[in-house]
Amino acid sequence: EESELISKKYPLLLDTVKMIADPQVRNLATVGGNLAHGDPANDHPATMIALRASVIAEGPKGTREIGIDDFFPDFFTTALETNEILTEIRISSPPPKSGGAYLKIERKVGDYAAAAVACQLNLNTAGSIEQIGIGLTNVGPTPIRATSAENILRGKSPSDDLIKEAGLLAAGDSDPSDDLRGGAEYKKDLLCELTQRAIRISIERSERSG
Numbered sequence: 001e002e003s004e005l006i007s008k009k010y011p012l013l014l015d016t017v018k019m020i021a022d023p024q025v026r027n028l029a030t031v032g033g034n035l036a037h038g039d040p041a042n043d044h045p046a047t048m049i050a051l052r053a054s055v056i057a058e059g060p061k062g063t064r065e066i067g068i069d070d071f072f073p074d075f076f077t078t079a080l081e082t083n084e085i086l087t088e089i090r091i092s093s094p095p096p097k098s099g100g101a102y103l104k105i106e107r108k109v110g111d112y113a114a115a116a117v118a119c120q121l122n123l124n125t126a127g128s129i130e131q132i133g134i135g136l137t138n139v140g141p142t143p144i145r146a147t148s149a150e151n152i153l154r155g156k157s158p159s160d161d162l163i164k165e166a167g168l169l170a171a172g173d174s175d176p177s178d179d180l181r182g183g184a185e186y187k188k189d190l191l192c193e194l195t196q197r198a199i200r201i202s203i204e205r206s207e208r209s210g
């Protein structure tokens, strides 16, 4: 949270960490535990989806690497076997002109998300989006990759219309339920807006990065 390296190279991670619970919880909780719990309301899963991370699982048969897209097969379920523990999280070093952002709406400070969006992207020399990852928090039984939103942006020069369309597509990629944090339609509206904002901030940060 106070690391200069994380703040410079992985602003998405820094944004995410700051939005989790409160300092007391964060002082004890681990990123590995946040993933291994398999809770779709946790914030790190969507961020790791956006970063295209992988996790290392260690058990009696040795170690194996699990891609983040295969790690959350179902509600509160992970790809870990009962005799495995998560020992490592691997995130690639971001290429030049990379940036990311995590935006979360919560009812009050320290709460889980009504909806949240993680975005990580990099720009090519012409200013088009080369690679992009978008992860969604607490809007379905598992953390969700907003595949349609990613696909419409990849390889394109990011215009206002395109970013708006990506917001709508991300909402379409989600599967929220009505609950104490709001109705499903409200959450989709949040996602549409948060996705657009997260993309814009990610682009600004990419342009500023080395």
Ligand SMILES: Cc1cc2nc3c(=O)[nH]c(=O)nc-3n(C[C@H](O)[C@H](O)[C@H](O)COP(=O)(O)OP(=O)(O)OC[C@H]3O[C@@H](n4cnc5c(N)ncnc54)[C@H](O)[C@@H]3O)c2cc1C
Pocket: 019, 020, 021, 022, 025, 028, 029, 030, 031, 032, 033, 034, 035, 036, 037, 041, 042, 043, 044, 080, 084, 085, 086, 087, 110, 111, 112, 113
């Ligand atoms: C008041 C409160 C508010 C919170 N708010 C948020 C929030 O806003 N956003 C958010 O993302 N999270 C939130 N959390 C969750 C918190 O950030 C931690 O992710 C969570 O408590 C797990 O903590 P831990 O790392 O100590 O894991 P534990 O509590 O020790 O473990 C959680 C589960 O994962 C398993 N586990 C843990 N580590 C491993 C491992 N390395 N390998 C295999 N299995 C493992 C455990 O067996 C257990 O089933 C909140 C928690 C509290 C108590």
